[in-house]
Amino acid sequence: MERVVKHKSKLAARRTRTAWFFLLPSLLVLLLVAAYPLWRTFQLSFYQVSILEFPLKPSWVGLDNYRYLLADPYWWVSLKNTGVFTVISVALETVLGLGIAMVVNARFVGRGMMRTAMLVPWAIPTVVSAQMWRWMYNDVYGVVNDLLMRAHLIAHPLAWLSDPHLALPAIIAVDVWKTTPFMALLLLAGLQSIPHELYEASTVDGASGWQQFWKITLPLLKPALLVALIFRTLDALRVFDVIYVMTGTNPTTMSMSVYARQQLVDFGALGYGSAVSMGIFLIIALFATAYLVSLRVELD
Amino acid sequence: MRALKFLAVLSLAVAFGSAAMAEGVTLKISCGAVGQELELCTEGAQAWAKETGNKVEVVSTPNSTTDRLALYQQQLAAGSSDIDVYQIDVIWPGILSDFFIDLNDYVKPDLVKQFFPRIIAANTVDGRLVALPWFTDAGLLYYRTDLLKKYGYSKPPTTWSKMEQMAAKIQAGERQAGNGSFWGFVFQGKAYEGLTCDALEWVFSHNGGTIVDKNGKITINNPNAVKAIQQAAGWVGKIAPPGVTSYQEEEARGVWQAGNAAFMRNWPYAYSLGNSKDSPIRGKFDVTVLPKGGADGQHAATLGGWQLAVSRFSKHPKEAVSLIVYLTGYDEQKRRAIKGSFLPTRPALYKDPDVLAANPFMGKLYDVFVNAVPRPSAQTKQKYNQVSSAFWTAVHNVLVGQTDAATSLRMLEMQLKRIKGRGW
Secondary structure, eight states, X not given: OHHHXXXXXXXXXXXXXXXXXXXXXXXXXXXXXXXXXXXXXXXXTTEEOBTTSSSOOOEEOTTHHHHXXXXXXXXXXXXXXXXXXXXXXXXXXXXXXXXXXXXXXSOOTXXXXXXXXXXXXXXXXXXXXXXXXXXXXXXXXXXXXXXXXXXXXXXXXXXXXXXXXXXXXXXXXXXXXXHHHHHHHHHHHHHHTSOHHXXXXXXXXXXXXXXXXXXXXXXXXXXXXXXXXXXXXHHHHTOOHHHHHHHTTOTTTOOHHHHHHIIIIISOBXXXXXXXXXXXXXXXXXXXXXXXXXXXXXXX | OHHHHHHHHHHHHHHHHHHHHTTSOEEEEEEOOSTTXXXXXXXXXXXXXXXXXXXXXXXXXXSSHHHHHHHHHHHHHTTOOSOSEEEEETTOHHHHGGGBOOGGGTSOHHHHTTSOHHHHHHTEETTEEOOEEEEEEEOEEEEEHHHHHHTTOSSOOSBHHHHHHHHHHHHHHHHHTTOTTOEEEEOOOSSSHHHHHHHHHHHHHTTOOOSBOTTXXXXXXXXXXXXXXXXHHHHBTTTBOGGGGGOOHHHHHHHHHTTOEEEEEEOTHHHHHHTSTTOTTTTSEEEEOOOBSSTTOOOOOBEEEEEEEEBTTOSOHHHHHHHHHHHTSHHHHHHHHHHHOOBOSSGGGGGOXXXXXXXXXXXXXXXXXXXXXXXXXXXXXXXXXXXXXXXXXXXXXXXXXXXXHHHHHHHHHHHHHHHHTTOO
């Protein structure tokens, strides 16, 4: 008995060693591209350094940068904007994505074409599509105003991107337009893994389509849905390009990443900018952990 | 060993190669691209290249000053030698001075004396002359002479309130006459450096100071400044298009030059463009000093302008200095003044008959240019960009109606105190 256990543990040890051996390259890469920059950012966040000095003259300021961060109203504004952007855009993308996934999962003529066409917005680089939308939203020559005026939905052209009440919703709409296909694709993969027999059996039992959706589709889609949600939420929390292209550093729409860029690039404040980056890192880490825990619970 | 030998031969070849090339170097100069800037810069640089047997490549940069500064900062902080000569804004010498060579080591004091002493002072940081002034700028009021006459006005407005009235009347009349997209007034209302320039004019003309005074004291939270900003906010959507809060110089000029505005605040470059052959408003407008803030206010024009500096990372500093001396020289500035209405930085050119014939306003408004109001970049030094960004953001918030001027300026004062910290 004892020998068997010992033998087994020896085998296990060897397997562990092999596993580590195979993991080593990726761990090294991770250390190099993730851990080291993170460590440097962490270090820098306790200094005052300006890229405008040549050579650089860093001076130790302790927690001053973090104190400044917590007291800066624009940081809180950018946090709020990011929160609103994330919640609304991810919610809309999930609902719309699920709808589209169900449609293209059904059998109809031209399904292949439909599935390809659906990906077009996702395939355009964000900088390009954001610039395109910026023109379309223009208050003087933009097509959005033109269409709405022709349809008599609005009486005067609206300044979509400079009106503080419209700017963030307008940007969210662009993000939903762009990212829904990605969501739909992830959910389509989930839908296709649901065995068809379940639907046949439940149809025989007399279940309605609605009942099938709530009792079969949704529960079985949960793992795929969760993964898609994690992807999108973490992505939305660090949103930068669509906002920066459309409204720049305007505080009514500024996200956390836009704020960090302004400090690091526009103001050249390496130390304070690093403190901001650490703040963003902590927030995203918090969300990632929460999701991972819930996912583990869910999958077990 | 063999590899070493090969390397030695190779480096020798490279050394000879570069010696052979020494008489003609290739420089890169970054130029603005607003209006005719790029075209004129290229012509000037190529003329120098022809004269000296060198080559010049022109790098165009973003129209927004704010974006351009960000680009320069990245280039320079990375120690890049890609660009030899930088066209820099009058507010940047204090921010970027570490990265430029001291021109006192290269040019004679006699040459420096030919420029306006005030602009030379703005380009001198801790005794180092970091750039030579290329053209200066001051905010101007453009007005339509034909429309003023049509609506019974004999002269341009002298106060902002009068401008408001005139703009409203002309706008109503022109719209009734069938031009539905006509507006009274256009300016630079986007949240960027240009708004700082415009808003400084509003505030200063109401005797509201210069945001931060000469001694570094934060003065922006005062009743006159509140009045000035509040008045400007009232224009948006009434005499100025709602989208004006996203306009830069070129967007404003677009509306103006199409004949769709009665007044415009802009820099002198729009003068020669407005009088170009295919311009619908050719010969139908003039420029004057910006209005006062009420009867006891004062006329104010924000000091702008661009300089040429040589990067400390340039591999050919001598040739680069030769290029900027050429571009800022009398003849080249004269050519640019006549062709592009860029304001010269040499007092002598304001007496040149050819320059005055092409731009009568340059003689008439000489005092305005000489007395233009500088932005508080000298006193706020490397933090100027943060100060300006906080200011334009606070003003923009009022323009778009998110808050009122009193609240916004009170918050701005707190923000500026935080940016100042223990000192500028």
